Structure formats: structure tokens, C-alpha cells
Amino acid sequence: MTGRLLPSVLLPSLLLLGACDDLSMARQKRYDVYRRAELWSDGAEARNPPDGTVQQGALADEAALADPPPVDAALLQRGRERYEAICTPCHGLTGHGDGMIVARGFPRPPSYHEDRLRAAPARYLVDVITNGYGVMYRYANRVEPRDRWAIAAYIRALQLSQGARIAEVPGLAEKIPAEANPEGRP
Amino acid sequence: MAQIFRPGADTLARVVLAGIAVVPVLAVGMATTLWRSPYATAQDVTREQPVPFSHEHHVGGLGIDCRYCHTSVEKAAFAGIPPTETCMSCHSQIWTNAPMLAPVRTSLAEGRPLVWRRVHVLPDYVYFNHAVHVAKGVGCGTCHGAIQTMKLVRQVAPLTMGWCLDCHRNPGPNLRPREAVFDMTWTPPAGQAEQGTRLAAAYHVKSPARLSECSICHR
Known part of the structure; x- marks a missing residue:
């Protein structure tokens, strides 16, 4: 009886169960992003290109970095979005250098509203984002060239917002009585 | 002529007949339930990581x-x-000696990426x-x-x-x-x-x- 049970029942069952372990489709022999690669000593699938390699799109990036895009509402909006996602942890929402991480002991960055940075050209701000400055790491691999210009434009808007005169804001002077604000600041 | 079937044969036959009807339904039901269960989908499984990033x-x-x-x-x-550099954007200055972050510092010093466990x-x-x-x-x-x-x-x-x-x-x-x-x-x-x-x-x-x-x- 057992002599016949093995080939007729057990063997097909075992074969069927074996199919449960066949992951050849689910785990294919290929390197996906972040997949472990035993072939290389560091175990990572991603390889560092040889020194001197020029990345695809590097020329376009260089051009985008060299030529500031025209400043319009869309660029400022983009700059605000990037600034609030990437820069606020240190620089704070208004650029006073009072971000969340500063409150926790990170060295305080300079305020954008000091004279030196008000006078600095936008390209200087882009260079600092690209290469870092002091304890600030470089953000070249985290912020696209065009976005760096967008952030610089938004920093300009922040600087304007923190130092504007009432007379410079259209329609504001009529709403505020002059004697309530003799210095003319909003 | 001797009896071919023993007295229990009727019961056995009924069980087998019922089994033929019920077992495939149960097996398919169990398989699909198991296949969709957290046991198979890894749903709600919390993975330990080399650095307990919260x-x-x-x-x-x-x-x-x-x-x-x-x-x-x-x-x-x-x-x-994120590359280790992103962690160190802040942790080069704060919690610089935290034992919890030792693998991050080693990763930066040796230029070897942290090996996170995929969730x-x-x-x-x-x-x-x-x-x-x-x-x-x-x-x-x-x-x-x-x-x-x-x-x-x-x-x-x-x-x-x-x-x-x-x-x-x-x-x-x-x-x-x-x-x-x-x-x-x-x-x-x-x-x-x-x-x-x-x-x-x-x-x-x-x-x-x-x-x-x-x-x-x-x-």
C-alpha cells in the first residue's frame, strides 16, 4: 500500500509544495536600486563612476547653474516650497536662522536679514547651497540647479518681507493710520 | 461468502464522500486566507534596523x-x-558622540553605505x-x-x-x-x-x- 502511496499522492504533493518556494519571478536575478550585490566589496549594487566621468545631463546642469532663470511667481512658489522642505530646519520659516534644529543645539546660521547677506548677490546664495558654508553641508545632490535659483529668489522675497516699508506695499498705507506706526514698518 | 466490508465501512464511506466535497473548499479557503494574511504579506511587521532611526x-x-x-x-x-551625508548634515554637530549613531559615523568615515533592512x-x-x-x-x-x-x-x-x-x-x-x-x-x-x-x-x-x-x- 505505502509502495503505491509514495509515487501517486506524496510525490505530486511535494512537487506542488515545492512551487511555493519558487521565487524566480518574485526575486529575479538582477540588480535593482539598493539591492545587495555580493559581487562588490562594499555589497552595494550602485557603483561609483570612475574619476573624471561626466554624468549625463551634467552640461545642462552646469548651464542651469550659470544662467539664472527669469524670476516669476511660479519660480518664487517653487522656491518657497523647496525652502520650506529643505532649508527651514536650520534657517527657520522667515530666514532669521531660528530653525528647529538651532533650538536643539545646532550652531546658529546667520540671519538673511543682516546687511552682509542683503547685499550679497543671488549667485552667492546659490554657491552656498551648492558647496556648503561653515558647518552647512553642500546641498548640490539634494537641490537641483534650477531649484537653487528658485530658493535664492525666495530668500530675496523673505529679505523684502522682513525689511519692507509700508509705503512699498501697495494699498497698505491707507489701511494703517500713520501715527500707529511712526517708523513706517509693517 | 465472506463479508467484504466491515461494519464501519458505511461511516468510512460517508466521511470520504464528505471529505471529497469539503476538503478542496477548505484547502482553497485556507490558502487564500493565508495568502492575504499578514503572515504572507509582512503587513504590520516592524523591522529592526542597524540604526534605530525614528x-x-x-x-x-x-x-x-x-x-x-x-x-x-x-x-x-x-x-x-538618504546617503550618510544627509544624516550628518545635522549629526555632525548634534548628538555627535551618541553610541546609537556609531554606525552612521563609521559609515561616513569608511565611505561605506549603511545597510538598512527593506520594509x-x-x-x-x-x-x-x-x-x-x-x-x-x-x-x-x-x-x-x-x-x-x-x-x-x-x-x-x-x-x-x-x-x-x-x-x-x-x-x-x-x-x-x-x-x-x-x-x-x-x-x-x-x-x-x-x-x-x-x-x-x-x-x-x-x-x-x-x-x-x-x-x-x-x-
């Missing part, structure tokens, strides 16, 4: 934006796991792209759940094909304005039904029929 602290507590670390989420299939694993025959979901107004929390409350990340969705199709067949309830995609506290407003329809049109979300085609996810 999204609860960094996102829920400190309010760091998803994109500060997951930089490629808007432009690539992968959201991006969300899709089979290789599934094509998934973060960028397109984000661009169409699917928020992080829709699939990843309340990441900002997790000390260690776990997978809250079953990630089964049926679960993917639930949304592909009716994306409206899960669409939000693009500016709210990274808002981890977003909840559907009262008029989500109308908003979903409006956003699907505005963001050119393809029709449920197109989104349910095989080649959308299997290519």
Missing part, C-alpha cells in the same frame, strides 16, 4: 519634510534612501513608480500610513495586487491637492468625493479601465 522623532516631533531625506520621490521610481518589498514582476503617484496627488500617508508616529517603520498596507487595484479602479477617495501630498496629518475633507473627481481630471489621472490594465503594473 520617524516619530524626526517627522512627528521635529517636523522634517519627507523630501529632506527622500529627495528623489518626485522624480524617480524610488523615493530614495516595503514588492515582487520583481511589479513595476512601481513613486514619482507618478506623487504627481497625481497620492499622498505619502495613503500607502505608508502614519509614518510620523512610527519609532521603527512598519508596512501598514498589505501591498497585495487586490489592494493596489482597489485604488486603481477608484482613485478618487485617495487623491489630494499636490501641495498636501507631503502633509502627514492630511485627512479627507467633507467634500472629498467631489474633490477626488475634480483632482483626477485636473491631474490627468487615467481612467479606471486604463489603470486596471495588466501592463500598468506588469511591464
Whole structure:
């Protein structure tokens, strides 16, 4: 009886169960992003290109970095979005250098509203984002060239917002009585 | 002539007959239940990591934006796991001697990436792209759940094909304005039904029929 049970029942069952372990489709022999690669000593699938390699799109990036895009509402909006996602942890929402991480002991960055940075050209701000400055790491691999210009434009808007005169804001002077604000600041 | 069947043979025959009817139904039922269960889908499994990075602290507590670390989420299939440099942007200055962060410092010093344990694993025959979901107004929390409350990340969705199709067949309830995609506290407003329809049109979300085609996810 057992002599016949093995080939007729057990063997097909075992074969069927074996199919449960066949992951050849689910785990294919290929390197996906972040997949472990035993072939290389560091175990990572991603390889560092040889020194001197020029990345695809590097020329376009260089051009985008060299030529500031025209400043319009869309660029400022983009700059605000990037600034609030990437820069606020240190620089704070208004650029006073009072971000969340500063409150926790990170060295305080300079305020954008000091004279030196008000006078600095936008390209200087882009260079600092690209290469870092002091304890600030470089953000070249985290912020696209065009976005760096967008952030610089938004920093300009922040600087304007923190130092504007009432007379410079259209329609504001009529709403505020002059004697309530003799210095003319909003 | 001797009896061929013993007295219990009738019972045995009934059990066998009932078994023939019941066993396949039970087996299929158990298999499908097991196949969809957290045991098979790894749903709600919290993974230990080489550094116990807490999204609860960094996102829920400190309010760091998803994109500060997951930089490629808007432009690539992968959201991006941050390089050690991103950790050190802050931790070069704060918690510099914390034993918990020793692997991070070693990683930076030796130039070897940290080896995180993957939490969300899709089979290789599934094509998934973060960028397109984000661009169409699917928020992080829709699939990843309340990441900002997790000390260690776990997978809250079953990630089964049926679960993917639930949304592909009716994306409206899960669409939000693009500016709210990274808002981890977003909840559907009262008029989500109308908003979903409006956003699907505005963001050119393809029709449920197109989104349910095989080649959308299997290519």
C-alpha cells in the first residue's frame, strides 16, 4: 500500500509544495536600486563612476547653474516650497536662522536679514547651497540647479518681507493710520 | 461468502464522500486566507534596523519634510534612501558622540553605505513608480500610513495586487491637492468625493479601465 502511496499522492504533493518556494519571478536575478550585490566589496549594487566621468545631463546642469532663470511667481512658489522642505530646519520659516534644529543645539546660521547677506548677490546664495558654508553641508545632490535659483529668489522675497516699508506695499498705507506706526514698518 | 466490508465501512464511506466535497473548499479557503494574511504579506511587521532611526522623532516631533531625506520621490521610481551625508548634515554637530549613531559615523568615515533592512518589498514582476503617484496627488500617508508616529517603520498596507487595484479602479477617495501630498496629518475633507473627481481630471489621472490594465503594473 505505502509502495503505491509514495509515487501517486506524496510525490505530486511535494512537487506542488515545492512551487511555493519558487521565487524566480518574485526575486529575479538582477540588480535593482539598493539591492545587495555580493559581487562588490562594499555589497552595494550602485557603483561609483570612475574619476573624471561626466554624468549625463551634467552640461545642462552646469548651464542651469550659470544662467539664472527669469524670476516669476511660479519660480518664487517653487522656491518657497523647496525652502520650506529643505532649508527651514536650520534657517527657520522667515530666514532669521531660528530653525528647529538651532533650538536643539545646532550652531546658529546667520540671519538673511543682516546687511552682509542683503547685499550679497543671488549667485552667492546659490554657491552656498551648492558647496556648503561653515558647518552647512553642500546641498548640490539634494537641490537641483534650477531649484537653487528658485530658493535664492525666495530668500530675496523673505529679505523684502522682513525689511519692507509700508509705503512699498501697495494699498497698505491707507489701511494703517500713520501715527500707529511712526517708523513706517509693517 | 465472506463479508467484504466491515461494519464501519458505511461511516468510512460517508466521511470520504464528505471529505471529497469539503476538503478542496477548505484547502482553497485556507490558502487564500493565508495568502492575504499578514503572515504572507509582512503587513504590520516592524523591522529592526542597524540604526534605530525614528520617524516619530524626526517627522512627528521635529517636523522634517519627507523630501529632506527622500529627495528623489518626485522624480524617480524610488523615493530614495538618504546617503550618510544627509544624516550628518545635522549629526555632525548634534548628538555627535551618541553610541546609537556609531554606525552612521563609521559609515561616513569608511565611505561605506549603511545597510538598512527593506520594509516595503514588492515582487520583481511589479513595476512601481513613486514619482507618478506623487504627481497625481497620492499622498505619502495613503500607502505608508502614519509614518510620523512610527519609532521603527512598519508596512501598514498589505501591498497585495487586490489592494493596489482597489485604488486603481477608484482613485478618487485617495487623491489630494499636490501641495498636501507631503502633509502627514492630511485627512479627507467633507467634500472629498467631489474633490477626488475634480483632482483626477485636473491631474490627468487615467481612467479606471486604463489603470486596471495588466501592463500598468506588469511591464
